[in-house]
Amino acid sequence: MAVVGALGHVWNADAYFNTGYMFQRAADFEVDVSQTGQVPALYQSERYFDLKQVDLVYNFPVSVPGKYLVELHFAEICDCVSKRKQRRFHVRIEGKRVEKKLDLFRDHGWGVAIRRLYELLVKDNAVTIQFQKKQGNPKISAIAIYPPGVAAQLPTTPLPVATSASPASLTTPPATTTSKDDASAFQIPIYRINCGGLSFFDSKTGHEWYGDLFSSTGKAIEDASIQVTNNGVDRYLYQTYRRGTNKEPSLVYNLPAQSQVGEPVMLLLHFLEFCADCERTFHVYVGQTRVAKSFRTMDVTGIRSRAVVVPFFGRISDDGMLQLRLEYAGTNKDWPLLMGIELYGREQTATQTQDVASASSSASLPAATSAPAPTTVSTSQSTPAGSILYRINAGGHSYSAASGAEWQEDNHFGTGVANVQTSASVPSATEPGIYQSARVGDGLHDVVYQVPIPIRGIFTVELYFAETCDCATHIGDRVFGVTVEGLQVASRLDLVAAAGWSRAFVLSVMVEVTDGMLNLILSQDPATLPPVLNGLQIAFEEATESAVTTTMTTLVTTSTTTITTTTTTTRSLTTIPDADQPMGYVALARINCGSTAAYVDSHGRLWNPDYGFVGGTSFEMPELGIANTRDPRLFQSERYGLGTLRYEIPVPAPDLYFVRLHFADICPCTLGVGSRIFKVCF
Structure with missing residues (x-):
């Protein structure tokens, strides 16, 4: 599951691996973090693999080639290792061996966290990390990747x-x-x-x-x-x-x-x-x-x-x-x-x-493709939650909505093709104008946006979609993945299945941005039509680093930035321990069924917008009071089916999984005992 680390930085849940198994220690398991300055929770879980014929591999999508800084975190937490040479493995990044016969117990002992840094040139659109077995099982606790321009700064804690x-x-x-x-x-x-x-x-x-x-x-x-x-x-x-x-x-x-x-x-x-x-x-x-x-x-x-x-x-x-x-x-x-x-x-x-993002002012920004007016944002304590940093009309020109909202013309994209359909009609949309243009994949590459973010903090990202092409009127015609700041919001988004043809669909997710750039990737499924995006909105929610506030002016015509750093006090993120998580399990997915919005519950856990469903209809009662829970909002939306309702949620490998389902009957159509009865099968 996601972990809030040092200085309030969010470490996303495990993703982008090819295989392996999860191992989780209890929340009170002690780890010596004096050498890394991180929180123990970062080392209380790990991914390992035990087959010599297959390497444990992570493939992280990146938007541009360049020199990246890769940060790996390790700690020996398994009772199965009690002496040297019981676990030794090699590490390769982009094919280059960066660790040879790494032996955590021999070099550091049991329960001691360490951090390793590597700077490598990435020539394609992915950072590939391989963990190769020598003796015992290769393992990894946490991974961070810093992009070009930011990679020239080392993370936080000096050496002990x-x-x-x-x-x-x-x-x-x-x-x-x-x-x-x-x-x-x-x-x-x-x-x-x-x-x-x-x-x-x-x-x-x-x-x-x-x-x-x-x-x-x-x-x-x-x-x-x-x-x-x-x-x-x-x-x-x-x-x-x-x-x-x-x-x-x-x-x-x-x-x-x-x-x-x-x-x-x-x-x-x-x-x-x-x-x-x-x-x-x-x-x-x-x-x-x-x-x-x-x-x-x-x-x-x-x-x-x-x-x-x-x-x-x-x-x-x-x-x-x-x-x-x-x-x-x-x-x-x-x-x-x-x-x-x-x-x-x-x-x-x-x-x-301070973190690597303190130097992001020197990072080169993507070349702008349009010339809207300069955007100025001040990140003082007076910046209210919900302040809009960007509204981008993907694939189109600047646009003034009937609501008074101003949408910039398309910019900050790295790939894709602009597609304008002035005749497109989306009657269910609150902002119908933005659905008359889109940025569409070229059939070879993912659609990528890199949006400069002047504020270190938590943001709500809203993605606006509508399937208006006559070429994609059926379920399965266009399927693509959605990843925001490394968080996989949807693995297989099908707009026709989710909302219907020529109907608006909005995905909302909360993410933390720490490196001065918000990264959005719409990943291509080669078997279907390319990804599509109609609009992108980014709103500030809260700052996450104490004692640092930034003022930034971005001129998108020249891709230059001016950053002034001042001192103030902002609130850091906190989390409540996940007391009801079953021992030995790590959360792979939390889904807010029937909702297009992400939700952070009273434990500080992130619930993704509804995905993975096959069929069914969403239903919401946002004002309904819910008893017997600290998180009523989670139960104010649902997905129901007139026949069979099915969810297909991807998992990394065959294994034993723990599933917890949350229910509340919120439909006025339910008249009493016996009026809604169904079976649940896995």
Whole structure:
């Protein structure tokens, strides 16, 4: 089921997997989350798989190719693992192996949460993550994916201050320094990067190293033959490295710095010279400042195959980034190389606890396809719930409704074809004008919208549909999926089945947006006609991050944004424990039958609009009082059938499932005992 994590961020229920089994611990099961800063509930459930012939695979649809940041969360919570090598597995993302023989118990022990980060180039419209069996069952607790532009920012919590920065025997004074640069003042580790290599746990120092992140030049190389003469170091760190190339001799890292702009930081750079004939020489720049001229590792160590850690100091630039550049200064093509980077701050600032969305102002927005007037939204405490951010007339021009509502012409789409039908008539519609145009899939790709969202919070998204094409008058002619911010609202939406031909159908769902962009995907079913959308409305409900408020002006003609951050106090989300959930089960679906609107109940659980039904008719009594429940709204709508009413709800794999059905007789047609009797079959 969905989990409200740190800072009120919503983690959606499990989706996009190919197979596997769910495992759930009780709500009071203890997990050590000191290394991740997340809530224990995120690690109290997991997906695992036990067949060596088939990998556990997640395929996450994304709207555009680019460099994505993938965040994986793990914790060993199964009683079946009590010693090392009982569970080991590989992880591949986009075909690249990012974890080799990952052993959670060996590296971290039982019940300890960890987070791993990976930056990868996605060339198509899906992020594919594979978990491959080595020994025991591959497993995963949680997954987050950050899009291009936002991927340059690390999530929330700095690394725990568990041990010293580096073994004292390795550290040498910096090549250049000033009196104000005191390494002992920098005690807050922000992150550690294993240049050119995979993420790993250094058992000798207790350090967690991320895989190679944030490089913009160079080549990643792994060489197990490299000798390391130092004692007390993990050789793997020095047997992988990133090196300059003929095309790009200099080595550049653009490091997100989770401190206030202008704050000082310390970089610990790990070097080892293994080449017998090389005269490797380069300048070191931190930001725009050259902190070392004609640096040679051999000048520091005096011998080859000896690792050394050199501290350098700098300040964060105005864009919240810190650039590290090793500039080639040799003559014989001995390109600069680097084994590891550690970034430290002097103190944990408030900005270090902000999420990746705090940097989304620098994310490139999709190119606008029209030129409506600029939209300005202020996210202060005075912004009332229900404020409309967008009304988009999909496939059409700007439109003034009879109700006074102003609809923008179609924009913020990534795919699809505009289709105008001025003769289309939808008599059941409250806004008939928007059904005279639509954005329709091209038959090859999903219909995708990426709408810039200036407010970090909860939103109500309303999707307007009507089947008006003569080519789709029967059930099954056009079927498609609907996903909003990763939440699958409908797996197989059939407008004719749901509402009838030439009749309006509105889907409403509540989602949280944390990265500055609301993503909508209408997924193509190749066996039927392409997806269609007539209108899109987005309304603000409530902010979800305390102590942060944003004001944003979006000019859709140029796709530029201006963001000003101020300080205020907003309300964070809370949830009531799901006390009535059966032990050992995780909710795959909650359906608000007969309703086109999503609903959040008194437990904080999200009920999706009605889907999965075959036949039947919806009926609502919105003002009816319902006894014996804390959630009367859930029982004020229903789906009934004159014959057989059937629901077909997709599940991930054959297994034992628990189903709970909710009933209330709300129809005035029911005259007494015996007037409505039916059977229930599974």
